[in-house]
Amino acid sequence: MNHEQVREFLDAYIDTELDVVTTLHFENHVSECAECRAIVEQYQQLHACVKAQFPRFDLPVRLEDKIRTQLRSAQYDQRARTARRDWLPRWRAWSLAASVGIVIAVGALLLQTTNRQSRSQLLAEQAVSDHIRSLMANHLTDVPSTDQHTVKPWFSGKLDFAPVVKDLSVAGFVLAGGRLDYLDDRPVAALVYKRRQHSINVFVWPSTASDSGLRTTTIKGYNVVHWTQSHMTYWAVSDLNAVELQEFAHDLEK
Amino acid sequence: MIGTWSDPEAELIKNANSQQVRDALEELPLEYREILILRELEDLSYKEIAQIIEKPLGTVMSRLSRARRELYGRLAGGTTERVI
Numbered sequence: 001m002n003h004e005q006v007r008e009f010l011d012a013y014i015d016t017e018l019d020v021v022t023t024l025h026f027e028n029h030v031s032e033c034a035e036c037r038a039i040v041e042q043y044q045q046l047h048a049c050v051k052a053q054f055p056r057f058d059l060p061v062r063l064e065d066k067i068r069t070q071l072r073s074a075q076y077d078q079r080a081r082t083a084r085r086d087w088l089p090r091w092r093a094w095s096l097a098a099s100v101g102i103v104i105a106v107g108a109l110l111l112q113t114t115n116r117q118s119r120s121q122l123l124a125e126q127a128v129s130d131h132i133r134s135l136m137a138n139h140l141t142d143v144p145s146t147d148q149h150t151v152k153p154w155f156s157g158k159l160d161f162a163p164v165v166k167d168l169s170v171a172g173f174v175l176a177g178g179r180l181d182y183l184d185d186r187p188v189a190a191l192v193y194k195r196r197q198h199s200i201n202v203f204v205w206p207s208t209a210s211d212s213g214l215r216t217t218t219i220k221g222y223n224v225v226h227w228t229q230s231h232m233t234y235w236a237v238s239d240l241n242a243v244e245l246q247e248f249a250h251d252l253e254k
Numbered sequence: 255m256i257g258t259w260s261d262p263e264a265e266l267i268k269n270a271n272s273q274q275v276r277d278a279l280e281e282l283p284l285e286y287r288e289i290l291i292l293r294e295l296e297d298l299s300y301k302e303i304a305q306i307i308e309k310p311l312g313t314v315m316s317r318l319s320r321a322r323r324e325l326y327g328r329l330a331g332g333t334t335e336r337v338i
Contacts, residue, residue, distance in 0.1 A: 011319040015293070017300045039258045046259070046326055049268040054294045055276040095292070099302050218311050242312030 001025040002197050005239075006036045012221075014044055019221035021132055022239065123184055123235065124226065128219045130181050131201045131237040134190070140199060141177030141192050151178040155189050163189035163204040164232070171251045173200065183235075193248065200238040200248060207233035214249050216242055225249040263330035270329045278328040286321035293318055 001009075001022075006029055012018050013026050030037050134140050143154040152165040158180055167175060173193045181190040181203060188205040212228045223242045226235050227249060236249050259267065270278075279287055285307075292298045292306065300314045307314070 011322060012315055042258055042264060046264060046267045050270060050275060050326065051294050053270055053272045053275045055272045095296050098306060102305050216310065223312065241316060242310040
C-alpha cells in the first residue's frame with residue numbers, strides 16, 4: 001500500500017470497514033511511514049472529538065421517506081418494532097427497522113437463490129481469492145507488457161480459446177500484462193490492468209450462457225464486476241472503487 | 255506537516271462544541287449531511303448506508319470521506335473541504 005491508498009482508505013479504516021487483508025496492508029504501511037502515521041493519528045483524534053459532539057439531528061424528510069418505503073416493502077416484523085419503540089426515538093427506530101427489514105428481504109432473496117446464483121457467488125469468491133493471491137504472491141503477470149499485441153498471442157497454445165485483449169490506456173486503464181490462472185475447474189486467462197496504484201484482474205473464459213449486463217458485487221472489500229459477452233464470461237476484480245471499476249468493465253465490454 | 259490540518263486548525267476542530275458542529279452541518283449540502291448523520295449518529299455500516307441511499311458501496315466510501323473533510327474544514331474556520 002502507498003501514501004495515496006492510505007489517504008483513500010483512511011475513513012474506511014477508522015470506521016473498521018476494511019477487510020482483514022486491506023487492514024493489514026494499511027497498518028503495515030502506516031507502521032513504517034511517519035508521515036502517514038501522523039495523518040492517521042490526527043484524523044482519528046479529530047473524528048473522535050467531532051463525533052462526540054454530534055448533535056441530535058432530524059433526518060432529512062426525503063431520507064426518512066425512503067426508509068419508510070423500504071420498511072413497507074420489507075414487511076418489517078411487528079414484534080421487533082414494538083420491543084424497540086419504548087427505548088428508541090421514533091425515527092431512530094425507523095432506521096434500525098429498515099436495517100432489519102433489509103436483512104429479512106435479503107434473506108428471503110437468498111432462500112430463492114437458484115443453483116446458478118450460488119455458483120455465481122462461489123465464482124465471485126474464487127475470483128477475489130485469486131486476485132488477492134496474485135497480489136500477495138507477487139505473481140501478477142506471466143507476460144508483463146502494455147502491448148495488447150504481445151499479451152494476446154502469449155495465451156496462444158496455452159489456452160483453448162483466445163481472450164480479447166484491449167488497449168484501454170486512453171480511458172486511463174493501462175494494460176500491465178496477462179497470466180494463466182485456474183477458475184471454475186479450468187485454466188482461464190487473467191488480464192491485468194492498472195489504474196493509478198490499483199491492480200485490476202480480469203478473468204476470462206468461454207461460456208455457454210447468453211449475454212448479460214454488468215453485475216457488481218463486493219466481497220471482502222473488493223469490488224467485482226461480472227458480465228457475459230459473445231460466449232465469454234468476464235470477472236473483473238479490484239480494490240478500485242465500484243464506479244471506476246464499472247467504467248472499466250463498460251470500456252472493456254464495448 | 256504537509257497535507258493535513260495545522261495545529262491551530264486541529265485545535266479548533268477538536269474543541270468544537272455541539273452547537274458549532276450543528277451549524278457546520280447545516281451549511282453542508284444535503285447529501286453530505288445525510289451520510290454523516292447515518293454514520294456518526296446512527297452508526298450504520300457502509301453496507302446499510304448504501305442500501306438506504308441507494309448508491310454503490312464505493313460511492314458511500316468516497317462521499318463520507320468528502321463529507322467529513324468538508325465538515326472538519328468548516329470547523330477549522332474554512333469554507334471548503336481539505337484534501338488530505
